[in-house]
Amino acid sequence: MSNSITAETSGSAGLLFASRISVEQVExxxxxxxxxxxxxxxxxxxxxxxxxxxxxxxxxxxEALELTLLTGEAHYWSRSRQVLWRKGSSSGLVQRxxxxxxxxxxDAVWLCVSLSSGIRSxxxxxxxGYRSCxxxxxxxxxxxLSFAENTKTFDPKSVYGDAPNPTLL
Amino acid sequence: MSNSITAETSGSAGLLFASRISVEQVExxxxxxxxxxxxxxxxxxxxxxxxxxxxxxxxxxxEALELTLLTGEAHYWSRSRQVLWRKGSSSGLVQRxxxxxxxxxxDAVWLCVSLSSGIRSxxxxxxxGYRSCxxxxxxxxxxxLSFAENTKTFDPKSVYGDAPNPTLL
Numbered sequence: 248m249s250n251s252i253t254a255e256t257s258g259s260a261g262l263l264f265a266s267r268i269s270v271e272q273v274e275x276x277x278x279x280x281x282x283x284x285x286x287x288x289x290x291x292x293x294x295x296x297x298x299x300x301x302x303x304x305x306x307x308x309x310e311a312l313e314l315t316l317l318t319g320e321a322h323y324w325s326r327s328r329q330v331l332w333r334k335g336s337s338s339g340l341v342q343r344x345x346x347x348x349x350x351x352x353x354d355a356v357w358l359c360v361s362l363s364s365g366i367r368s369x370x371x372x373x374x375x376g377y378r379s380c381x382x383x384x385x386x387x388x389x390x391x392l393s394f395a396e397n398t399k400t401f402d403p404k405s406v407y408g409d410a411p412n413p414t415l416l
Numbered sequence: 417m418s419n420s421i422t423a424e425t426s427g428s429a430g431l432l433f434a435s436r437i438s439v440e441q442v443e444x445x446x447x448x449x450x451x452x453x454x455x456x457x458x459x460x461x462x463x464x465x466x467x468x469x470x471x472x473x474x475x476x477x478x479e480a481l482e483l484t485l486l487t488g489e490a491h492y493w494s495r496s497r498q499v500l501w502r503k504g505s506s507s508g509l510v511q512r513x514x515x516x517x518x519x520x521x522x523d524a525v526w527l528c529v530s531l532s533s534g535i536r537s538x539x540x541x542x543x544x545g546y547r548s549c550x551x552x553x554x555x556x557x558x559x560x561l562s563f564a565e566n567t568k569t570f571d572p573k574s575v576y577g578d579a580p581n582p583t584l585l
Contacts, residue, residue: 263559267585274544274583279559282584290473292461299468301517304459304524319556348470348550349561351542352583355473357550373520375443381517381526387488390432390448392518414443414521415451416436 263316264309267353274351282354283309288324291356293372295379296345302372303380307356319344321358327413338406339366368401374413376403432485433478436522443520451523452478457493460525462541464548465514471541472549476525488513490527496582507543507575508535537570543582545572 335341362370376399504510531539545568
C-alpha cells in the first residue's frame with residue numbers, strides 16, 4: 248500500500264500522511280492516514296507522562312500535526328484564536344512528546360507529553376493556572392462541580408498579561 | 417449564580433446544566449455549564465481506571481451527557497450511525513463511570529471508567545477488538561505506525577455480527 252502515500256499530502260512534510268483507501272488499511276495498517284473533519288481539524292487528547300492524567304483536549308490542523316511529528320513538541324490549532332499554536336510559545340509551558348498514538352479510525356490523536364516549567368511557573372498546561380485543564384470533577388446525579396486541583400501552579404496574569412482569554416461563552 | 421440554572425435546560429434532567437453567563441462562572445464556578453458545538457455535541461475523552469490509558473475519544477449530545485450523569489454508565493452520540501449510544505448495549509462492554517471531570521471552558525468531558533467484560537470477550541472498549549481504540553503508536557519524524565497492543569481481546573465478528581463497521585473513510 249506504500250504507493251497510496253502521495254495523493255493527500257501537502258506542505259513540508261508531504262510524506263507523513265497517506266490517503267484513506269480502505270477500512271482495513273485505516274484500522275489495521277501501518278500508514279498514518281488521519282481523518283480531518285470539515286474544518287480541517289483532528290481532535291487530540293494530551294496526557295501527562297508524570298501524573299498520567301489528562302491535561303487537555305485540543306485540535307490540530309494538518310500543519311499542527313506535521314509540526315508535532317517533526318519537532319517532537321505539541322502544536323495545536325487554536326479554534327478560539329484561529330491560529331496555529333505552538334504550545335508554550337508565550338508561556339514557556341512547552342509539551343515534549345513522549346509518545347503519540349492514533350485511534351482505530353484515525354480521527355483522533357493521543358499525545359503523552361512531558362511538561363516543562365514555564366517562564367514564571369511550575370510545569371502546567373492550563374491557561375487558568377492549573378496543571379491540567381480538567382481541574383474540576385462533576386458529581387454524578389447532581390452535576391455539581393468541585394475542585395480536584397486546589398492550588399494554581401501559576402498566576403495567569405503574570406504569564407499571559409493582557410492577552411485575550413481563549414474561553415468563549 | 418444558582419438562578420442561572422434554568423434557561424438552557426431541557427429534558428428529564430433539566431436541573432443538571434446551567435446557562436453560560438460569564439468566563440469567571442465557566443472557568444472558576446461550581447455549575448456544570450457545558451458548551452455544545454454547532455452539532456450539539458461535546459467531546460469526551462475516556463480513560464481506563466485500571467491501566468490509566470486512554471480508551472477512546474467520543475462525543476456526547478445533551479441527552480448522552482445527562483444519561484451518563486444519571487445512570488453512571490457512559491453514553492455517547494454515535495456520529496457515524498447518528499444515534500444515541502449506550503456503550504455496551506450490543507457488546508456487553510459497558511463502561512461504569514469512576515470519575516467525571518470537565519475542562520476549563522467546559523467544552524470537553526473526561527470520563528474515567530471501569531470496563532466490564534463483554535458477552536464474548538475480556539474487558540475492552542474498541543470495536544476492532546482491542547482494549548483501547550489507541551492501539552497503535554505513531555513514530556515521530558516518519559509517521560510510521562506500530563502496534564502497541566499485539567493481541568485482540570475479542571473477535572469483532574462474534575460480538576457485532578454483521579452490524580456495519582462504524583469507521584468512515
